[in-house]
Amino acid sequence: MSTPSLLHVVKSVLAAFIGVQSEKNRQVDFKHGSLSTYIVIGLIATLAFVFFVKTVVSLVVG
Helix, strand or coil: CCCCCCCCHHHHHHHHCCCCHHHHHHHHHHHHHCCHHHHHHHHHHHHHHHHHHHHHHHHHHH
C-alpha cells in the first residue's frame, strides 16, 4: 500500500478525536503514514474545533 490519502488521514484523525479508530486503520496509519501529516491535520482539526466551540458559545451568550 502507498501512503494514505488526505481523506484517509482526515478520517483517521477525526476517528482518533472521538476514540473509535479501528485496529486495521491504526496499523495502516503507523506503517504507511507520515507523522508530520497527522500532526498538521490534527492541529487544524483542533483549531477548527476550538473556533466552532467559541462561535457557539458567543452566539448563545451574546
